[in-house]
Amino acid sequence: MTNLSMKLEILGESAKYDRCNYINTNVDNFLGKSIPGIYHATTSNGCTVPLFKVLMTNKCSNDCAYCINHNKHHFNRVEFSPEDITSIFLDYYQNRFVDGLFLSSGIYKDAEYSMENMVEVARKLRMENEYTGYIHLKILPGSPYDLIKRAVSLADRVSINLEAATPEGMDKLSTTKNFQVDILRRMKWIKRLLIRNKNFAPSGQTTQFLIGAGDENDQDILERASWLYDKMDIKRSYYSPFEAIKGTKLQYHEEPHQKRSPRLYQADHLLNSYGFELEELTFDADGNLDLEDDPKYVAAQANEEIFPVEINEASYKELLRVPGIGKISARRIIQSRKAGKSFEKLIQLNDLGVIVKRAEPFIKLNKNYQSTLKL
Ligand code: SF4
Structure with missing residues (x-):
């Protein structure tokens, strides 16, 4: 295995924890070997699109309790250069293994260094290789304004993961990420940039909540999601169920019920697409949705x-x-x-x-x- 393919195995695998509706799918090349880093995204009209989804690096200075890349985890740390990612992606694209790129990264050194590397990949693809296809760039918490501006000018879609619904929830998951400053402030910048220039990230911004890693209930999460649709113009919110991954600080934490994320998606759909108000949804005494029936049916019975x-x-x-x-x-x-x-x-x-x-x-x-x- 070459150095590059070893990195690809590690960083393509790590990318799976950022779900955003992408399903990891084994795709084989003409020799019948599985190709790492290929995921399938479901579009709004139900089609699936293969994407190259990868991290620039799994080196990270943050200490997120749910994440395998947290700064105290001793394991194999590797890093791609922008040239590496550009050439692997173009190889995949020209061989028709993928139709687009989803790029994320650990925060190595600082957010500026890592975000700059990601933006450089997008710049190389657009400016040096005349690539006009789909690019989704993750905006790293704490990224500088100028880099965010460059990112939205090059990408079709950008996203910044909230993971928690409240500042208190975030404080329990990470001592290094500031909910208001590193994340919400960046979302606001993105929103303003997209309003000012309609060519910037035409597919808008999205976010992801990590469900069940903390003690926030469904009402907390949907309240935040509803606020984000209203105030930050996000296009979609994703609800990834927490997984207790070996090597993370939460490796013994209980995983959420398997129906919890699907119910949150249904409730989100009512808020984002059916024009429901949060007050129309029904929560139990603990502030959670009914796991046994869909939120629209439960709301109809309650109203x-x-x-x-x-x-x-x-x-x-x-x-x-x-x-x-x-x-x-x-x-x-x-x-x-x-x-x-x-x-x-x-x-x-x-x-x-x-x-x-x-x-x-x-x-x-x-x-x-x-x-x-x-x-
Ligand atoms: S910032 Fe947090 S979630 Fe992202 S790679 Fe680093 S430790 Fe993981």
Whole structure:
């Protein structure tokens, strides 16, 4: 194994802990050997795109308790140069193994040094190699403004991981990262830069929460996410379940229930895409979502005064509150009504994509209840 492929094995593997909806997938080359560092991202329209996802280095001066790269961990530390990453990526790209780059890094020496190396990769690809494809750059906590500006001018998307929802939550996970200054202030800079120049990072900024590493509940996390959508214009938030990795300070910490992250994604979807307010969601006495049912159904049961909804009169917003009616079927209902159609039978809704069994207890058709089920 060459020095470069050894680094690639280590740093491609380390990148998997930054999930952002990317699934590590083994891709084989023509010799049948697995190629490290290739992940598949799911786009908003459901397509999957192979990306080269890698860290510049696993050397890090920070002490994040959940992270294998924390500064007290004694293990093999390696570092790529910008030239290394550029040439590996172009090789992958030209061989059609990948369609884009996702680049992150440990914070070696300081945020400026590491961020500069990452920006240099993007610059080399864009300016020296005329690469016009997808680049996602991680913004390292504490990065200087000028480097962030250069990063957003070169990347399609940037992200800075919050991991925790509150400053107190962050203090329990890291003594070296400052939640307000190193992360939120940088998010605000990114937001302003993207508003001022529409060509900067056209796919916007995203973030990731690490679920279950600290004691923050779902309400804390979704409150922060809702605030970020509102105040920081983030495009998406990701909810990665904490994993107790050997060699980290939290290696014996309990991992979250496997349904917790999926429920957070569903609740996030209601906030970010369905126009729900945080107050419409229902949390248990500990501030957590119901693990057994989806948040929209739980919210509908808790807000029974707004049901049943008359399908022939309800607004788009009201339709979206009904379990079993999604954005596409709600739009189809409105369009059909505009075309003069009246809804009298459940089969008509079924034909528009409504999950009738789910919706039935919450709707009326021509003033008639559709289910014997009582709310
Ligand atoms: S900053 Fe924290 S999360 Fe990032 S590589 Fe360093 S120790 Fe890991």
